[in-house]
Amino acid sequence: MYAYNDFDNAFLAERNKQFRAQVERRVSGALTEDEFKPLRLMNGVYLQLHAYMLRVAIPYGTLNSRQMSQLALLAEKWDKGYGHFTTRQNIQFNWPKLSDIPDMLDALAEVDMHAIQTSGNTIRNVTADHFAGAAADEIEDPRPIAELIRQWSTDHPEFQFMGRKFKIAVSAGEKDRAVLKAHDLAVRVVKNDAGDVGYQILVGGGLGRTPMIGKVLNDFLPRADLLPYIEAVVSVWNQIGRRDNKYKARIKITVHEHGLDDIRARVEERFAAIRPTFEGIDQTLFADIQSHFAAPDFRDAPLAAYDIAYDNDPLFRSWADTNLSEHRAPGYSIVTVSLKKHGATPGDASADQMRLLADLAKQYGHDELRISHEQNVILPHVHKSDLPAIYAALQQADLHTANIGMISDIIACPGMDYCALATARSIPVAEQIATRFDELKLEHDIGHLQIKISGCINACGHHHVGHIGILGLDRAGVENYQITLGGDATWDAAIGERAGPGFAYDEIVPAVERIVQAYLDLRQSQDETFIEAYRRLGLAPFKAYLYPEAQAHAA
Amino acid sequence: MARAFTPKVVTANALIEGDVIYLTDAGTWTRELSQAALLTDEADAQLRLLEAEQKPGEAVGAYLADAIAGPFGPEPTHFREEFRRTGPSNYFHGKQAEGVSGH
Numbered sequence: 282m283y284a285y286n287d288f289d290n291a292f293l294a295e296r297n298k299q300f301r302a303q304v305e306r307r308v309s310g311a312l313t314e315d316e317f318k319p320l321r322l323m324n325g326v327y328l329q330l331h332a333y334m335l336r337v338a339i340p341y342g343t344l345n346s347r348q349m350s351q352l353a354l355l356a357e358k359w360d361k362g363y364g365h366f367t368t369r370q371n372i373q374f375n376w377p378k379l380s381d382i383p384d385m386l387d388a389l390a391e392v393d394m395h396a397i398q399t400s401g402n403t404i405r406n407v408t409a410d411h412f413a414g415a416a417a418d419e420i421e422d423p424r425p426i427a428e429l430i431r432q433w434s435t436d437h438p439e440f441q442f443m444g445r446k447f448k449i450a451v452s453a454g455e456k457d458r459a460v461l462k463a464h465d466l467a468v469r470v471v472k473n474d475a476g477d478v479g480y481q482i483l484v485g486g487g488l489g490r491t492p493m494i495g496k497v498l499n500d501f502l503p504r505a506d507l508l509p510y511i512e513a514v515v516s517v518w519n520q521i522g523r524r525d526n527k528y529k530a531r532i533k534i535t536v537h538e539h540g541l542d543d544i545r546a547r548v549e550e551r552f553a554a555i556r557p558t559f560e561g562i563d564q565t566l567f568a569d570i571q572s573h574f575a576a577p578d579f580r581d582a583p584l585a586a587y588d589i590a591y592d593n594d595p596l597f598r599s600w601a602d603t604n605l606s607e608h609r610a611p612g613y614s615i616v617t618v619s620l621k622k623h624g625a626t627p628g629d630a631s632a633d634q635m636r637l638l639a640d641l642a643k644q645y646g647h648d649e650l651r652i653s654h655e656q657n658v659i660l661p662h663v664h665k666s667d668l669p670a671i672y673a674a675l676q677q678a679d680l681h682t683a684n685i686g687m688i689s690d691i692i693a694c695p696g697m698d699y700c701a702l703a704t705a706r707s708i709p710v711a712e713q714i715a716t717r718f719d720e721l722k723l724e725h726d727i728g729h730l731q732i733k734i735s736g737c738i739n740a741c742g743h744h745h746v747g748h749i750g751i752l753g754l755d756r757a758g759v760e761n762y763q764i765t766l767g768g769d770a771t772w773d774a775a776i777g778e779r780a781g782p783g784f785a786y787d788e789i790v791p792a793v794e795r796i797v798q799a800y801l802d803l804r805q806s807q808d809e810t811f812i813e814a815y816r817r818l819g820l821a822p823f824k825a826y827l828y829p830e831a832q833a834h835a836a
Numbered sequence: 837m838a839r840a841f842t843p844k845v846v847t848a849n850a851l852i853e854g855d856v857i858y859l860t861d862a863g864t865w866t867r868e869l870s871q872a873a874l875l876t877d878e879a880d881a882q883l884r885l886l887e888a889e890q891k892p893g894e895a896v897g898a899y900l901a902d903a904i905a906g907p908f909g910p911e912p913t914h915f916r917e918e919f920r921r922t923g924p925s926n927y928f929h930g931k932q933a934e935g936v937s938g939h
Contacts, residue, residue, distance in 0.1 A: 308851070310893045328896055330920055331930045333854035361929055376929070379852050626926045697916060698924035708926045758914050 282343050282649065283428045283573045285393040292436075293390045296397065300324050301383035308380065319442070323403065325396025326382055329701050335374045335382055336399040337389060341409035341427035341451070342370035342659075344650040349639035351392040353632040359385050364635065366620060366628040368692055368741055369448070370408050370652045371399055375699055397435060402443045404434035404515065410452040410459045411653035414574065415615050415661035417607040420470050420478060423453035425571045426507060429563065430468075432570075433508050440515055444522045445530035447515060448487075460654060462486045462495040462774035463746060465532045466514055473501050480507055484514060484544070485536030488740035492776045493533040496541050498548065504567075506552075509559045513552035517544065577647035579610040582666050590669035597672050599725075600683040605668075608661075614668065616646075616660040617653070618675060619682040619690065623719040624712050627693045628656030637678045641671055654743075655692055657685065688730045688797070689715035692743055696736025696753060697760075703736035705753025705760040706786075710734055713790050718797075727797060730811040731770065746770035748812045749796060750777045751789065762789045766796070766823055767815045778820050780827055792827060799826035841878040845869065845903045845910050846888045847920070848895035856920045856931065857895060858910075859888050865895065867931065869921040870909030875900075 285293070300320070307317040321327075325336040337352070344352075352372055356364045359381045360374040367373055377385060389395055399406055407427045414422040430449055434440065440447070452459040453470035461467035467483040480502040486495025502510055518532045521539070536544050590597045606615040618638065621627050630638070638658055642650045645667040651659035663671065675681040684690045691714060694700065696707030711734055718724050733747030737754075744750035750765035761783040768777030784792045797811075803822055804814045815823065846859035847869075857865040858872030866872060875881040881900055888898040901917050903910040912918045923930025 308893070313892055314896050328849055328854055330916075331855060331923060332849075361927075377854075379854060697919055698926050706925060708924075712926065755916075760915060 282345060282424075283340075283393075283570060289393070290390070293395055296324075296395070296436075297383065297386045297390055300386060304379060304383055319401065322401040323398065323441070324382075324386070325399035326379075327400060327701070329375070329695075329699050330697070331699065332376045333379055333382065334699070335377050335385060335396060336367070337372050337374070337394060337396045338399045338406040339370050339372060339394075339652050340431050341407055341413065341424050342411045342652040342654075343409075343413075343424060344652065345648050346639035346643040346650070348392045348394055349635050349642065349650055351388060351394070353635035353639070355385055355388060356632040356635065358388075363629050363631045365626070365695065366630065366652050366656050366658070368654050368656060368694065368743055369406060370411070370654055371406060372652070373695070375695075401441075402445050404437065404440050404447045404449065407431050407434070408448070408450045408459055408464075408654060410454050410457075411651040411655075411659050412454065412458055412606060412615055412661065413452070413651075414576065415608050415613075416454050416456075416458075417609045418455040419453040419609070420472055421453050422574050422576075423451045423468070423470050425567065425574050426468060426470070426480075427451045428570045428573075429508065429567050430511065432566070433512075433563070439512075440519065443515075443519050444524045445527060447518075447532065449511070457770075457772040457774075458653075460743065460746065460770045460774070462772075463488050463492075463743070463770070464495060466511065467495055468507070468511075471501060477503075479503050482510065482514070485533045485541070486774075487531050487533040488743060488745050489531070490528055490738045490740075491534065492740070492745040493537065494774050494776065496536065498541065498545055505559075505561075505564055506556070508563045509556045510548070510552055513548045513555060516555070517547045517551050521547070576610075577649075577662055579613060579662070580664060582612065582664055584612060584665050587665040587668050590672075594669075596681075596683075597669060600672055600681060601668065603683040603687065603725075604685045608663075610662075612665055614663050614665050616663050616668070616671065617685045618658040618660065618680050619684055620657050620680075621684055621690045621715065622679055622682045623684075623689055624716040626708050627691050627711050630658070634678050634680055637674060637680070641674060645671055655690065657690070684715075684724060686729045686731070687724050688718050688727050688732060689724060691715060691732045691734060692747070693734040694736050694742035696734075696742075700736060702739060703753070704738070704755040705736050705762065707734040707736040707742055707751075707753055710751060710753070710762065710786075710789055714793055717790050717794065721794075723797070723801075726807070727801070728807070728810055730797070730800075732793070733768070733770075743770060744768070745776045746774060747777060748815070749793060751793075754783065756783065760786045762786070762792075764792060764796070764827070766820060767812070769812060780820065780824055781831075782828075795826045795829070796823055799823045802826075841876075841881075842902050842913075843904060843910075844875045844881045844900040845872040846875070846881075846884050846898055847872070847901045847917075848888060848898035851892075851894055851896055854896075859884060859898075863887060865891075867934075868909075869903070869912065869917075870906075872903070872910050874903055874905055874910040 765777030
């Protein structure tokens with residue numbers, strides 16, 4: 282993975298020094314809050330309901346063991362002993378003091394990490410497929426282009442104070458694991474008929490109050506054109522995007538209002554103007570970055586230890602069937618460690634758990650970890666013979682839940698337990714749904730079903746693209762939850778349909794249970810997943826289960 | 837007709853710690869809602885808010901929050917303010933753990 286050079290270190294040291302001075306000036310009264318706020322936001326510092334929150338970037342979700350251990354240290358030294366992994370592959374610390382944050386940033390810099398551009402109206406942390414570099418279905422590791430984009434966008438003078446934020450995701454897999462179509466701009470690595478690798482560029486996706494599915498702006502961009510083309514897109518939007526209304530400021534609205542063809546023509550014009558200014562330094566840099574992402578030395582070892590455990594230990598087998606994914610190297614697996622223990626806060630890890638994960642990565646995983654937008658931790662490169670030992674270690678740390686892709690593997694934003702923008706809670710809803718379906722022992726029978734919960738219309742919990750989406754709102758001073766059905770976060774991305782009137786806090790778990798009952802009753806076989814059944818049947822039969830009273834009245 | 841004024845407290849977050857604070861009768865800050873000044877007059881409430889905004893070295897984002905008189909001092913009327921005076925519901929952290937939940 283990428284290691285900082287002298288330039289990166291010097292830049293970060295200077296930036297952290299600046300922020301330390303900004304905090305000092307705020308505390309001394311030399312800066313007002315209005316002056317300070319944009320400065321702290323550019324460094325990932327929010328003020329939430331109960332405390333400040335520091336959002337640390339985990340670029341394209343990749344970490345090494347040293348970095349994970351340092352996150353554990355931050356959690357213990359300056360927070361309450363845990364961190365929250367987010368739906369954008371970042372980590373949030375919920376309880377720092379303003380006066381401690383400069384020290385936290387210095388501690389992050391020691392391990393090549395920062396919180397720059399994790400907030401503010403700028404290009405945010407670049408996200409990627411969390412299986413990048415390991416997946417069996419990918420054309421190439423997409424992280425070198427993510428790192429190239431990170432370096433290009435960091436402190437880019439044209440894009441520091443835009444009309445709104447701008448989110449970029451990259452992926453190279455046949456399957457989309459990075460929710461590409463919900464991003465302002467997405468780069469999909471593709472191969473053309475001649476066998477050349479290039480990029481498909483999608484634009485104008487996004488969730489929030491006006492959810493939109495991204496559209497293909499360019500079907501095949503040659504490698505060397507990537508940065509100038511992205512720069513042209515952001516530049517065009519930065520000029521013509523609306524600044525009169527923050528709810529209409531994102532590029533999805535610009536694309537919607539101007540039309541894709543108009544945007545494409547403007548981008549082409551801008552691209553033609555700026556392309557000559559990219560004289561090849563970006564490609565030299567790219568070649569250097571690529572060398573940082575060389576695949577590990579995969580080893581060849583017998584699989585007996587794995588086979589024995591799989592055949593004899595039903596708990597291990599259940600976990601292996603649920604939490605492992607196909608690796609591109611023979612004898613290897615991708616391990617997804619669930620941060621969704623039934624009844625626990627989705628995405629939270631204690632300092633001890635972080636340290637254990639770091640140790641496992643170091644001992645068994647070629648020193649690599651990933652964070653998924655689904656708020657789990659991945660050990661991307663594990664030889665199968667090491668899996669029994671890893672499982673045993675995870676059991677000791679309560680990290681062995683076998684539920685990846687299941688109904689209790691819920692995405693949930695922090696909601697009103699922490700977030701100043703939230704209109705209702707999300708975390709306890711997720712906890713209660715997971716606990717309920719664990720009690721029912723139905724989880725594995727239900728199979729693949731994604732529930733995604735947001736505590737406000739901004740949709741950090743991706744509820745629009747959940748098979749079952751839950752949106753928490755404030756209705757006349759009371760928490761109320763709207764359900765959407767049929768959303769999809771994959772390459773077949775779809776925005777869920779609103780099922781009908783919302784549910785009170787104590788009605789939402791039974792409501793989800795009725796939807797699941799509908800699925801179990803209506804599916805053609807156990808092989809038909811929830812989303813497949815929904816696509817075949819549509820909303821109506823699910824609605825009949827969800828609102829039995831309405832049916833009774835109609836009858 | 838203008839809506840009738842409902843009682844308010846002045847609340848904000850502390851500059852350094854970031855935790856929830858309330859303005860008292862004496863014009864100082866308290867971490868307990870029950871110790872806050874309950875403002876029943878609209879003009880007075882606006883003045884107290886201005887007063888709070890003049891303390892940028894102590895408080896961030898001061899605003900008027902609805903509250904009602906309870907047996908032990910002001911109490912929240914909205915669940916958001918209930919969470920602010922208590923702490924998150926997923927962990928025993930924040931004010932509830934510091935013994936200043938306002939109950």
